[in-house]
Amino acid sequence: MTNNYAPLLRQYGFKVTRARLKLLERLNRATQPMTAQELHAELADAKMDLATVYRSLNKFADAGLIARVQLGDEFARFEFVKHHHHHHIVCNSCGKVSEIELCNLDALSSEIAQKTGFRNIAHHVVFSGDCQDCASKQ
Amino acid sequence: MTNNYAPLLRQYGFKVTRARLKLLERLNRATQPMTAQELHAELADAKMDLATVYRSLNKFADAGLIARVQLGDEFARFEFVKHHHHHHIVCNSCGKVSEIELCNLDALSSEIAQKTGFRNIAHHVVFSGDCQDCASKQ
DNA sequence: GTTTGTGCAAACTGTTTGCAACTTC
DNA sequence: GAAGTTGCAAACAGTTTGCACAAAC
Secondary structure: OOOOOHHHHHHOOOOOOHHHHHHHHHHHHOOOOEEHHHHHHHOHHHOOOHHHHHHHHHHHHHHOOEEEEEOOOOOEEEEEOOOOOOEEEEEOOOOOEEEEOOOOHHHHHHHHHHHHOOEEEEEEEEEEEEOHHHHHHO | OOOOOHHHHHHOOOOOOHHHHHHHHHHHHOOOOEEHHHHHHHOHHHOOOHHHHHHHHHHHHHHOOEEEEEOOOOOEEEEEOOOOOOEEEEEOOOOOEEEEOOOOHHHHHHHHHHHHOOEEEEEEEEEEEEOHHHHHHO
C-alpha cells in the first residue's frame, strides 16, 4: 500500500491537510474498523480536534473513500473501502473484530423480494461469538 | 392474545403498575418494533415519564420479556418476544418495518465457525430496500 | 413497613454545528 | 483571495441516573 495519501485526497476533491493524511494513514494500518474517538486518541500527538476527526470521516464516508460500519453498539466505525463484499464478526468477550468473506444472502434476498415485494434489497449483517483466544481462556 | 398483563408481570417478578400495563398492551398491538419515544408519545394520555418508559423497557428486555431490536439507526427498538427466529426489513423510503421469517444463516455460521475458530456464533441481520408501496409511487 | 416504581431535573455520551482564525490552492 | 478546513465552545439527541415521593405487596 502507498503511504502517500495526497493524490487520493485530491482525486476526491479534498484539500490536503496534515489531519487528513494522518487519519487516512492510520485507517489504512487498521486491522479492524475504528471509531472516531479511537482515531482521535491514537492521533493525540497530531493534536487534532475530535470535531475535525468527525468532519473528515463523514466527508470521506459520504464520498465513498471509506465505509461506515455499524457493529451493534453505540459507535459509528470506519474502515477503508474494500472492493469485495464482506461482513464482520465481533467477539463477545474481547470485542475483537474480524472480517468474514463468506456470504450466502443473495439467494435469500431474491426470495425475500419475491415474497415481500421489496426491491433493491441490501443486507447488513454482524456476527458475534466467542473468539478462539477468549474461548480457550475460559 | 390476552389483554391482561398483570399475571405476566408477576410471573417475571415485576410489580404491576398502570404504566407497565399500558406499555405491554401497546407493544403487543404493535405491528413493528417501537422506540421508547414512540411509546411515550402514543401513551401521552397516561402521562408517564419518558424515564419510566426507558426503565421499564430495559427491565423487560433484560428479563427476556421483550426483545431489543437494532435497525441501524440511532434508536433502540423493542418488540414482544416471538418464539420463532426472524429478521426485519426496513423500507429506505418510508421506514416501514416488516418481519422476515426466512433465514439461511445457520449453515453459514457453521462454516464461519470452522474457518475462524469462533464458537457460539449468533447473527444480527437487517435487510433494507424499497417497499412495494414506495416503489410504485416513484 | 419494606421493596419497588415514578416524576422531575440534571447528567452523560456520541456526535454535530456556528463561528472566527487559519490553510490550501 | 476565494474556497475549504480547523479549533474551540456550545448545542443536540437519545438515554441514564439521583433523589424525594408514591404506589405495590
